[in-house]
Amino acid sequence: MRAACSRTIDMAIPFPHLLHHDRSQPAAPPPTCAARSQDELKRVAAHRAVELVQSGMVLGLGTGSTAAHALDRIGDLLRCGALRDIVGIPTSEWAAARAAAAGIPLSDLNAHPVVDLSIDGPTR
Ligand SMILES: O=C[C@H](O)[C@H](O)[C@H](O)COP(=O)(O)O
Numbered sequence: 766m767r768a769a770c771s772r773t774i775d776m777a778i779p780f781p782h783l784l785h786h787d788r789s790q791p792a793a794p795p796p797t798c799a800a801r802s803q804d805e806l807k808r809v810a811a812h813r814a815v816e817l818v819q820s821g822m823v824l825g826l827g828t829g830s831t832a833a834h835a836l837d838r839i840g841d842l843l844r845c846g847a848l849r850d851i852v853g854i855p856t857s858e859w860a861a862a863r864a865a866a867a868g869i870p871l872s873d874l875n876a877h878p879v880v881d882l883s884i885d886g887p888t889r
Pocket residue numbers: 807827828829830831832885886887888889
């Protein structure tokens with residue numbers, strides 16, 4: 766079955782240092798490779814995508830090292846009560862295991878054929 770997705774977020778962010786830039790101040794210089802590892806950039810992108818998640822959403826849960834940060838963040842937000850009533854539709858067995866470990870309730874497209882938002886790595 767094909768899911769209807771209202772929004773899909775591509776987590777590739779070309780200028781992550783501008784994500785939270787206060788426009789009344791001069792922009793900070795781009796971080797050097799030494800200052801920000803690839804994994805840290807993936808974490809920033811994932812957390813930025815998770816900012817779009819709202820309580821009650823059905824989420825497509827992606828696979829990979831970027832998605833891992835998103836799954837962990839969603840789990841943290843569920844635990845602290847900032848998010849509730851989330852249902853995750855994993856895209857792989859890996860995503861199912863990682864999401865379950867993060868405490869995200871899981872379902873499938875038969876039970877939830879309409880996905881509100883999908884979060885995956887930069888290749889999707
Ligand atoms: O099939 C590809 C996956 O869905 C991810 O988009 C891809 O593996 C990206 O992974 P990573 O975040 O580890 O670069």
